[in-house]
Amino acid sequence: MRTLRRSTLFSALTLAAVGAWAQPAPQPAAPLAPPPPLEAPSAPSAVTGRIQQWLVNPNGEVDGLMLADGTQVGFPPHLSTTMLQNFKPGDTVQVTGWRTPNLPVVRAASVGAGNRRVDIQPPATGLPPPPPRDPAALTAMSASGKVARLLYTDRGDANGVLLDNGSIVRFAPHLGAGLVPGLQVGSSVWARGWGSRTPQGSALEATAIGSSAETMRELFAGPGREPPAPGSPRGPGRAHPPRPMPAGATAPVPPVPPVPPAPPVPAS
Secondary structure (H helix, E strand, O other): OHHHHHHHHHHHHHHHHHHHHOOOOOOOOOOOOOOOOOOOOOOOEEEEEEEEEEEEOOOOOEEEEEEOOOOEEEOOHHHHHHHHHHOOOOOEEEEEEEEOOOOOEEEEEEEEEOOEEEEOOOOOOOOOOOOOOOHHHOEEEEEEEEEEEEEEOOOOOEEEEEEOOOOEEEOOHHHHHHHHHHOOOOOEEEEEEEEEEEOOEEEEEEEEEEOOOOOOEEOOOOOOOOOOOOOOOOOOOOOOOOOOOOOOOOOOOOOOOOOOOOOOOOOO
């Protein structure tokens, strides 16, 4: 009887072991789905119009043009000289490029007028990069007037305004959403900052902007220096004002100059 029980127990253990080995192996995790394909760029469109004025950036380079119908055409600033050599305000040009949805903005692929044509190309390869711009080359400036046009990047972010006197005030695109409600066409704008004046127009990067001189909002200090206060000397060489001391701190005591030694007493 004891032998039968042992045989039965051994058979049960054997069947359990066989059943365990018969379990299917765990399946590997399903591979991740491939990322969705990038959206194909829209086909270039064409626009024809008369150049109303050049769009100048704060460094004094032409990086766009405004057509008489309000269309803003953008191109890289390294083509500034080439564009100025081929076109002038008053010319009727044909522009091919990519439109920004819901805005009168075109990123140019080519600009032509008659037998003149400039294709938008990146800078030539193999050439050394241009030297970094010297912040001291910028001029302390101010501008005021009424908004004639809002300016945008080719992604549709507001980055400046064109005033009714032709001056351009630029600001960083990430600030545009907060500034645009007060920068509608026809509204008054006062700004100060750093920029350039050229035969093609003047432009500044705003360090402060508002609807009046008294309500200007400080945006940033400028290229490595504090913005000049009204009535103070203006220019890139202006020194920093003294920094305020932290609350509770005391001014350092200047060191006491050493006492010169007494002259020797002559012998009697």
